[in-house]
Amino acid sequence: MAIRHGLLALLADGPRHCSRLRAEFEARTGAARPLDIGRVCAALGRLEHDGLVTREGVDEAGRVVYALAEAGRAELRAWYVRPVERAGPSCDELAIKLVLAVGAPGVDVREVVEAQRRHVSEALHDYVRQRAEVLAGPLGGPCEVARLLVVEQLICCAEAESRWLDHCEARLIRLGLPRVEDAGK
Numbered sequence: 001m002a003i004r005h006g007l008l009a010l011l012a013d014g015p016r017h018c019s020r021l022r023a024e025f026e027a028r029t030g031a032a033r034p035l036d037i038g039r040v041c042a043a044l045g046r047l048e049h050d051g052l053v054t055r056e057g058v059d060e061a062g063r064v065v066y067a068l069a070e071a072g073r074a075e076l077r078a079w080y081v082r083p084v085e086r087a088g089p090s091c092d093e094l095a096i097k098l099v100l101a102v103g104a105p106g107v108d109v110r111e112v113v114e115a116q117r118r119h120v121s122e123a124l125h126d127y128v129r130q131r132a133e134v135l136a137g138p139l140g141g142p143c144e145v146a147r148l149l150v151v152e153q154l155i156c157c158a159e160a161e162s163r164w165l166d167h168c169e170a171r172l173i174r175l176g177l178p179r180v181e182d183a184g185k
Contacts, residue, residue: 003035003043008052008068008076015056017063018044028146047072094161098168108179110172117165124158127151 003025010016010024022040044066047053052072056065068076094116101109134148 003039004047005076005079007040007043007047008072008079011053011066011068011072012076015065015067017059017061017065019063021066027143029150102177109177110169110179113165113169113172117162117169120158120162120165124155124162127154127158131155 006025006029007021010021010028016024018041019037021044022035022037025035025040044053048055048066050071052069052075053066054069056067059065098109098112101107101112131148131151134144134151137144139145139148
């Protein structure tokens with residue numbers, strides 16, 4: 001779970017309060033994963049319940065400060081060396097949309113593919129622009145490097161999605177799935 005382990009990783013640098021953890025998480029992930037403060041506080045509560053973090057006290061503003069417990073350090077070390085599982089099909093909205101569009105009355109699945117391809121192409125151009133902006137400046141600290149890695153992951157995902165959409169369109173054509181406008185003829 002990215003938020004859970006992300007918070008543990010940030011706490012490895014020292015105790016922090018909820019809103020600082022939220023801001024640092026967003027800065028380190030290039031704001032690609034914006035977090036609601038309520039989710040961060042809830043995650044900290046679960047981490048505390050699980051014995052992975054402890055309350056260190058309150059700061060001068062009255063905010064609860066959390067610290068990484070030894071069990072949290074062990075969990076963080078285990079997370080870093082454990083591969084991310086990609087065994088089962090994801091609950092990806094696009095995949096579900098395409099599966100349900102096949103054979104749905106009045107829905108042209110190839111039109112759905114084309115609309116998504118246009119969207120992915122625009123997103124890819126934006127990600128490439130963002131990467132150029134990051135690379136134009138100095139990559140002096142972990143936040144800049146983290147932002148670059150996140151943007152490059154978005155580029156790779158967009159490129160992969162584009163290839164998959166090309167594959168879907170080719171498969172639909174080979175299977176002879178008619179377009180909606182052709183089905184009425």
